Amino acid sequence: MTDVVRTVAALRRAVASLRDNGQSIAFVPTMGNLHRGHLRLMDQALQAADVCIASIYVNPMQFNQQADLAAYPRTPKADLEKLQQAGVQLLFMPDDQTMYPHGQHQQTFVEVPNLGEILEGEHRPGHFRGVATVVNRLFNLVQPDIAVFGKKDYQQLMLVRKMVADLAMPVTILAGETERETDGLAMSSRNARLSPQQRRIASRLHEALVEIKNLVAKSSENLQKSIEKTIKELEEAGFAVEYLSLRRRSDLLPPEPGDRQLVVLAAAVLGDVRLIDNLETEKLS
Numbered sequence: 001m002t003d004v005v006r007t008v009a010a011l012r013r014a015v016a017s018l019r020d021n022g023q024s025i026a027f028v029p030t031m032g033n034l035h036r037g038h039l040r041l042m043d044q045a046l047q048a049a050d051v052c053i054a055s056i057y058v059n060p061m062q063f064n065q066q067a068d069l070a071a072y073p074r075t076p077k078a079d080l081e082k083l084q085q086a087g088v089q090l091l092f093m094p095d096d097q098t099m100y101p102h103g104q105h106q107q108t109f110v111e112v113p114n115l116g117e118i119l120e121g122e123h124r125p126g127h128f129r130g131v132a133t134v135v136n137r138l139f140n141l142v143q144p145d146i147a148v149f150g151k152k153d154y155q156q157l158m159l160v161r162k163m164v165a166d167l168a169m170p171v172t173i174l175a176g177e178t179e180r181e182t183d184g185l186a187m188s189s190r191n192a193r194l195s196p197q198q199r200r201i202a203s204r205l206h207e208a209l210v211e212i213k214n215l216v217a218k219s220s221e222n223l224q225k226s227i228e229k230t231i232k233e234l235e236e237a238g239f240a241v242e243y244l245s246l247r248r249r250s251d252l253l254p255p256e257p258g259d260r261q262l263v264v265l266a267a268a269v270l271g272d273v274r275l276i277d278n279l280e281t282e283k284l285s
Contacts, residue, residue, distance in 0.1 A: 001084065002080060002083045002084045002088050002089065002090065002091050003089065003090050003091070004080065004090075004091045004093055005090065005091070005092055005093070006092075006093050006094060006095070006098065007094070007098060008094075008098060008141060011092050011141055011142070012141070014090055015053075015142060015143055018050075018051055018090075019143075023049075023050040023051050024049040024050045024051070024145045024146070025049055025050070025051050025052075025053055025142065025143070025144045025145050025146070026044075026045035026046070026048050026049035026051070026052050026053070026144060026145065026146040026147070026148060026174075027045070027052075027053050027054075027055070027138070027139075027142045027144035027146070027147045027148070028041045028042055028045050028052065028053075028054045028055075028088075028147070028148050029054075029055045029057075029134075029135060029138050029147070029149075030054060030055065030056055031056065031057065031058045031059065031072065031189070032056040032057075032058065032073075032074055032075060032076065032079050032189075033072070033073040033074065033075050033079070033189035033192070034075075034078075034079045034082050034083070034189075035179070035187050035188075035189065036179050036187060037150060037152065037176075037178065037179035037186075037187040037188075038082075038150075039082060039086050040176055040177070040179055041148045041149075041150055041176040042054060042083070042086045042087075042088055042148075043086065044148050044174060044176050045146065045148045045174075046086075046087055046088075048146050048148070048174060049144075049145055049146050051089045051090070052086075052087070052088045052089060052090075053088070053089065053090045053091075053092065053142055053144065054083055054088050054090070054091050054092070055091070055092040055093070055094075055138055055142070056076065056079060056091065056092075056093050057092075057093070057094055057099060057134070057138075058072050058074065059099070059130055059131075059134045060096065060104055060130075061100075061104045061107070061109075061126075061129070061130030061133055061134060062126075062127050062128075062129075062130030062131050062134065063127075063130070064124050064125065064126065064127060068274075071193065072189070073189055073192055073193075076093070092138075092141070092142065099134065099137065107133065108133075109129050109132075109133045110129070110132040110133045110136045110163060110167075111128075111129045111132060112128060112132050112159050112162055112163050112166070114251075115128075115155070115158060115159050115162055115251065115252060116128035116129070116132065116159055118155075118252060118253075119155055119243055119245065119247075119252065119265060119267070120155050120156075120267065120276070121155075122243075123242045123243070123267060128155075128156075128159055131156055131159065131160075132159060132160075132163050135160055135163070136163065136167075139164075139169060139171055144171055145170075145171070145172065146171065146172045146173075146174060147160075147171050147172075147173055147174070148173075148174045148175075148176055149173060149174075149175060149176065150175070150176045150177075150178060150179075151175050151176065151177055151178050151278070151280075152178040152179075152186050152187070152188070152276070152277070152278070153276070154252075154263060154265060154278040155252060155265070157173070157175055158251075158252060160173055161173050178277075178278075180206070181203070183203035183206075184203050184206035184207065184210070185199075185202050185203045185205070185206055186206065186275075186276075186277045188275065188276075190273050190274065190275070191273075191275075193271075193272070193273045194270065194271065194273050195271065198238070198270050198271050198273065201237055201238055201239075201270060202270055202275060204234060204237050204239070205234065205239065205266055205268055205275055205277055206277055208230045208233070208234055208244065208266065209264050209266055209277055209278065209279045210279065211226075211230060212226065212227060212230060212244070212246065212264045212279075212281075213264055213279045213281040216246065216262060216264070216281045216282075216283055217281060217282065217283070217284055218284075219283060219284065223246065227244055227245075227246070230244060231244050234268060238270060239268040239269065239270055240268060240269040240270075241266070241267075241268045242267040242268060242269065242274075243265070243266065243267055244264070244265075244266045244268075245264070245265055245266075246262055246263075246264050246281075247262065247263055247264075247265060248261060248262055248263075249261045249262060249263045249280065252265075255283075259283070260282055260283045260284075261280075261282060262280070262281050262282065262283060263278055263279065263280045263281065264278060264279055264281060265277075265278040266278065
């Protein structure tokens with residue numbers, strides 16, 4: 001049975017009770033509309049700690065467009081059923097008043113410089129301020145030992161890790177692998193908004209990443225030209241590509257000649273649905 005709490009006071013009472021019983025806590029923050037990728041994160045949390053606490057909150061501070069916020073799918077009843085089946089013990093479902101009592105524009109915020117300003121940060125100004133602020137607040141409320149974030153939002157994972165390190169927060173951040181559909185499309189709550197025709201095209205984004213990953217592994221000399229060619233092919237297929245970029249994993253800056261641990265990241269809009277994906281890769285020579 002998953003207990004649902006909606007207020008700060010109720011959450012703190014529940015957490016205090018768990019602590020009194022000597023139980024370790026793993027936390028998985030979400031925006032709801034849960035799919036298999038989310039549930040894998042819950043499984044990982046339950047393997048790492050005695051108790052898994054999840055949250056569902058569609059955070060307005062991290063949306064750049066009101067239309068995108070309004071269109072974000074909300075399925076609380078189905079989500080709760082999935083959490084119960086997954087064995088999640090506690091669900092925190094706050095409203096805006098609970099999370100931002102004085103309004104989001106009067107809220108003290110957290111901003112991660114540099115890492116929060118590139119790639120996603122460049123195309124979605126203010127997005128990572130919203131992410132860092134809400135995650136910081138949730139960490140302060142839940143006080144978890146462990147938190148689990150998916151690699152699908154790779155830059156978000158890196159940003160949360162940096163925030164935790166910079167602010168000396170006593171939380172261990174675990175990374176969950178990206179769950180994919182059978183054709184390779186990364187699972188996302190936004191995929192439900194794709195039309196049947198767009199859904200058939202959407203997997204090409206993953207195919208493009210695989211192609212670049214393989215070229216990196218082979219140490220292709222014409223990598224930048226290949227990336228530009230791949231972008232053109234995606235745009236001809238119907239995508240509006242925001243970026244397709246090879247970065248080093250440690251800080252998401254462009255790689256230096258000796259860097260081997262790399263990641264290729266992409267963001268592209270198909271119709272009115274924005275898709276992101278990434279693949280880690282390694283330069284072998």
